[in-house]
Amino acid sequence: MKKVFMTAAAFAALSTAAFAADLPSKKSVTMAPTPAPYAFSWTGAYVGGQLGGIQNRISGPFTNAAGVGGINGGYSTSRTSFMLGAYAGYNYQFAGNIVVGVETDINAVLGNRGRVNNFQYAVGSNYDITTRQTYNGAIRGRLGYAYDRALFYVAGGFAYGDAKTTYAFTGLAPFASHNSSHTGYILGAGVDYAITNNIVARLEYRYTDLGHKSFVDTTNNVADRVKLRSNAVLLGVAYKF
Numbered sequence: 001m002k003k004v005f006m007t008a009a010a011f012a013a014l015s016t017a018a019f020a021a022d023l024p025s026k027k028s029v030t031m032a033p034t035p036a037p038y039a040f041s042w043t044g045a046y047v048g049g050q051l052g053g054i055q056n057r058i059s060g061p062f063t064n065a066a067g068v069g070g071i072n073g074g075y076s077t078s079r080t081s082f083m084l085g086a087y088a089g090y091n092y093q094f095a096g097n098i099v100v101g102v103e104t105d106i107n108a109v110l111g112n113r114g115r116v117n118n119f120q121y122a123v124g125s126n127y128d129i130t131t132r133q134t135y136n137g138a139i140r141g142r143l144g145y146a147y148d149r150a151l152f153y154v155a156g157g158f159a160y161g162d163a164k165t166t167y168a169f170t171g172l173a174p175f176a177s178h179n180s181s182h183t184g185y186i187l188g189a190g191v192d193y194a195i196t197n198n199i200v201a202r203l204e205y206r207y208t209d210l211g212h213k214s215f216v217d218t219t220n221n222v223a224d225r226v227k228l229r230s231n232a233v234l235l236g237v238a239y240k241f
Contacts, residue, residue, distance in 0.1 A: 040149050040194055042099045047088040048238025050105070050202070054083040055231045056112055058131040058163055060224040062119065065216050067223060070121040077114025077131045083107050083232060089142070091151075099144040099151055106137040109161075118170050126170040133228065136161030136208065138186045149194040159186035159208045163228045167220075176220040182210035182228050194240070202236035 059076035063069045085107025093099045113132040120126050137160055144153030160183045166174040190204030212227040 040146075040197070042091045042093040042144075042146050042151055042192075042194075044240050045088070045090045046200060046238045046240040047086070048200070048202070048236050049084075049086050050107070050204075050234045050236035051082070051084045052232060052234035053080055054109060054112070055080045056109070056114070056131075056133050057229045058114060058133070058165070058226060060165070060212075060226045062121065062127070062129065062167070063223045064121075065218045065221045065223050070119070071123070072120050075116045075119050075129050077116055077129070079112050079114035079132075081112035082110045083136075083234065084110065085137075087236065087238070091142070091144075093146060097146045099142075099146050099153070101142040101144070101153075102140070103142055103155070104137070104139045106135070108135055109133045128168045128170050130166045130168075130174075131226075132164050133230070134162055134164065136210075136230070138206075138208070140186060140188070144192075151192040151194075152190075153192070154187075154189045155204075155206075156185065156187045159184050159210060161208070161210050161228065163210075163213070163226050165224065165226055167222055167224075176217050176222050178215045178217070178224060178226065180213035180215065180226055182213055184208065184210035184228075190234075192238075198240050200238045200240050202234070202238065204234045204236070206232050206234070208232070 057078045061069050061074040085105055087105035089101055089103030091099050091101035116129045118126045119129050140155040140157035142153050142155045144151045162181055164179050166177040168174040186208045188206030192200050192202050194200050208230045210228040212225050214225045216223040
């Protein structure tokens with residue numbers, strides 16, 4: 001009887017130890033939760049460079065100094081050329097996906113020379129008119145929607161640039177010229193993409209209307225009202241601080 005009792009006690013002790021081993025230990029290490037993926041923020045300043053194509057359209061009535069126009073009403077030149085420049089700005093991303101910002105840029109326009117040959121002012125009075133733009137720039141506000149590392153935006157604001165126009169009797173050297181500074185507005189849309197946390201690529205379209213600038217040259221008896229508009233497509237890359 002004593003042996004049976006001792007055997008039962010030993011069995012109970014082993015069962016209790018095994019059950020205790022299955023219970024969670026207060027000293028066991030709790031695994032940390034997996035961190036959420038890093039969410040890119042567009043808030044911050046940036047500076048970059050851009051290049052692309054621009055199509056300038058420069059037009060005017062071209063009259064004499066008294067404002068009497070030519071028999072064909074006016075001229076218009078259109079020329080596609082190369083644009084190279086720099087830009088800088090600051091973005092602020094609200095809680096969520098809305099991004100607002102401000103940006104400025106300045107660009108050189110290269111090889112932009114339009115020409116109208118044999119512009120007929122009067123019967124037997126033909127002219128060659130040459131136009132070009134050498135620079136442009138803008139100060140714009142931006143409104144965008146962020147989809148992680150992609151930022152889709154629209155932009156608009158104040159724009160400025162120049163127009164250089166020369167006038168010559170057909171086949172001869174220019175006898176008059178006019179260099180004008182223009183201001184107007186710019187509208188555009190594009191997408192920025194953060195390749196890394198600091199490198200941001202860009203594709204953008206913009207339309208610019210720089211209004212018109214009038215002049216009268218009484219010495220050469222000519223006058224004009226030069227109007228300047230342009231379309232441009234640009235690629236850019238910026239460093240985000």
